Amino acid sequence: MNSALIPAAREGRFLLLLGALVAFGPLAIDLYLPALPAIAAGLGASAAQVQASITVFLAGFALGMLFYGPLSDRYGRRPVMLAGIALFTLASLACLLAASGEQLVLARFVQALGGGAASVLARAVVRDVYAPAEAIRKLSLMAMVTAIAPLLAPLLGSGLLLAFGWRGTFAAVLLWGIASFAVVWRRLPETLAPGQRGQLPLAAAFAAYFRLATDPLALGLLLAGGMSFAAMFAYITGSPFYFIEAQGWTPQAYSFLFAANALGIFAANFVNSRLVRQRGGAVLAGVGSGMSLLAALVLWLAIGNPAATLAVIAMLFIVVATTGLLGANCVGLLLARYPQNAGAAAALFGSAQFGLGMWASAAVAYEHAPDGRRMAGVILGCALASFAGYLLYRHAARRAG
Structure with a gap:
């Protein structure tokens, strides 16, 4: 633990900066959602x-994260982070200048790397910087x-869309x-x-993934947190077309709905930060996975009923908000278990989130249909898998004492 690096007077700004850095993925996705059509x-x-x-x-x-974690364990956090941000910035320029759908898809892949x-x-x-309990x-x-x-981001994106067209979002x-x-x-x-950096060859730094992948406790946390994130990306991929095309909403109205759901993530993390010391991360992750599964089931039953729009909105809110409970607690518990491989553990968790999110997104996009049924079905499947992952974690934790 290196808490001396961060004076108490600067801790707020330090956490603000780190939170903004974690937001690279959500910002790069959510900003252009209203502009998809x-x-x-x-x-x-x-x-x-x-x-x-x-x-x-x-x-x-997901792919990029798998490289950055062990590289940072071996060479330090700062140079690896700066190299990645530089690549992201250059690829963002390519997105701005894209002249075809194929060029945009390729530039987005490099941007994500x-x-x-x-x-x-x-x-x-x-x-x-922090001890395990405080880190959560x-x-x-x-x-x-x-x-x-x-x-x-969606509110800003819809404003940029009105003022500058879709390229303004990439600018x-x-x-x-x-x-x-x-x-x-x-x-x-x-x-x-x-x-504190690993002195082994780089190949040995990547070997940490094998230890993580063969640990049932770690697998349970990866599945619980990753599949919750995947459910959110099923919503992200399908909801613009469901609300804008099928329900006839304007991009601006959809942006307000999206912002309200994001507010749920904020609220869930606020509650988690207040309760985690008393209740523990494992208990709160279980609450999140259970609530998500129940909401996903109700969503799947309601999505085909034209009179149940409010129920659909409410259940989507719960599904998205509970990612706040599962994300922070699952990654915190995983990092506490692997303190000497924190970069690799964080990388594998992030890669699981975005890799599983990729498959959920692809499942929703396959044979595009704006009626929302496919979106709701994928969300339900993700919630079931997330809950199963939490049960696996608890079972493994009990066996480990």
Whole structure:
């Protein structure tokens, strides 16, 4: 633990910066959601092709994280993070200049490869600085900052769409990348001291993944947190077309709904930061997985009923909000179990989130249908898998004593 690196007077700004770095993924996705139909029209692409730009972003994010974690355990957090942010920024420029759906999809993949560095290493930095129990609380506070991105990004994106067209959304992401690189360069210290870095060859640093992948307790946490995140991305991929096309909402009205759901993530993390010391991360993760499963079941029953729109909105709110309980607690418990491989553990957790999110997104986009049935079915499947993962974790934890 290197808490001396961060004076108490600067702790708030430190957590604010880390929360903003974790927001790379949500910001790069949520900002352009209201513009998805406009992007399809502007590039002459199909709805499925534009939705694929979300899917490949998730794939790139998941893949990039797997490299950044062990690299940072070996060489330090700061240089690896700066390299990733630089790649993200250059690819954001390519997204802005894309002339076809194929070019956009490729640029989004490269953009995600870079963006994964900031998101995963910000979590590893928390484990470097804080003890395990306090780290979960700090991760919840960071997640409250991160939740501001999906809260404001669709509203900002719809405003940029009106003022500048769909390319304005990518211009904003480009500026975000430039600003983030400058702030990290000037303000973020190296938190992993040379003596704490692995001295083994790089191949041995990647071997930490084998230990994680064969640990039932770790697998349960990865499944519980990852499938909850996947349910949210099923919602992200399907909801613009369900509400804008099938329900006839305007992009601006949809943005307000999306922001309200993001507010649920903020609220869940606020509650978690207050209760985790008394209740423990394991208990709160169980509450989140149970609530998500119940809400997903009601959503699946209600989605085909034209008179149940309010129920659909309410159940989506619960499904999205509970990712706040599962995310911070599951990753915090995982980092506490693997303190010497915090980068690899954070990377594998983030990769599981975005990798499973990719498959959920692809399942919703497959054979595009705006009626919401496929979205609700995928969300239910994800919630079931998340709850099963939590049960696996509790069973493994009891056996481990």
